[in-house]
Amino acid sequence: MSKGLLIVISGPSGTGKGTICRELLRRNKNINLSISATTRKPRNGEVDGINYFFITKEDFEDMIRKEEFLEYANVYGNYYGTPKKFVLDKLDEGKDVLLEIDIQGALSVKKLYPDGIFIFILPPSMEELRHRIEKRGTETEESLKTRLNSAYKEISYVNEYEYAIINDEVDKAVSKIEFIIEAERCRVKRLGEIIKRYEEV
């Protein structure tokens, strides 16, 4: 049996990567979403084991020491991380796993698991990204600037990814990810066992 595929999706905030991932999962019931662990308190409606694994700071730091994360970060005093075991177990079972993580996280995963499929979501244009962030209505002029500047910085990391998708239409963007997944299944580097069968006869 061949290994499952690790699909890593990231991109600046405001590019709609969350919507794309939800739609990808809705259309492909066979793809497993990786669930992050965090030390922050659950918000209203968030369920342990579905939205996040809510764990204590002590447990989280213990897992860091035991190298049980594919990647982790401390954001404003709260830890967030991707537990290795869930992901690697699914891949070994031949199941595909989706990771929706930020760019720093993706680059850490790439070091530990270079066989992942690294996909960067781009906004249709930087103007459109500005509109989208503005439309949320929660931004002051100052924080809008900060967000746009960080988006510019983040976009320069696209060259670390293998694929980039411009999200001008969610359905099309999701189809492109599906094409990428099917194409990756045909990569010679993933067909080792299958190809051996031809050579052995």
Place this chain on the structure above:
Amino acid sequence: MSKGLLIVISGPSGTGKGTICRELLRRNKNINLSISATTRKPRNGEVDGINYFFITKEDFEDMIRKEEFLEYANVYGNYYGTPKKFVLDKLDEGKDVLLEIDIQGALSVKKLYPDGIFIFILPPSMEELRHRIEKRGTETEESLKTRLNSAYKEISYVNEYEYAIINDEVDKAVSKIEFIIEAERCRVKRLGEIIKRYEEV
């Protein structure tokens, strides 16, 4: 405008790569088939400029000297080659080009044009390949053995390709090639100009 894609398809004889290529072209009118030049005489029904460019030995050798081939070979005294100009012009115009060539040819093309998409067609199994070659009915036991042996040797070259497709069903194999083409359009290395637009603003 982005460049067209050069799609290079090869594989041992008997894998059905000819059928796959015809079906791919039928389903994708936008893909241009590269036409080979040859010094052999046209067979019944073959048309110059459609099946091959039929040229003289002198003209062919002149083109070799001027490095006007992407690849060429001499098979039983006849030259066969892929004229560079047709292929590169189409790619520059943003059009995709299909090359159906043998493995040695594909490896030559890879050296000159590593940005091509190199796809290897595998038979469902070596037993099935034997059946297919036998079914043609034109083989003696001896020539069947020679063909199978050369197929084994050829299959070991699959590792020089980026993609391999098992041809158990023509429709499915063609769909996989279509997925690969769509996925390749999302490769960051092909999106240079587009990505620059984001960085420049």
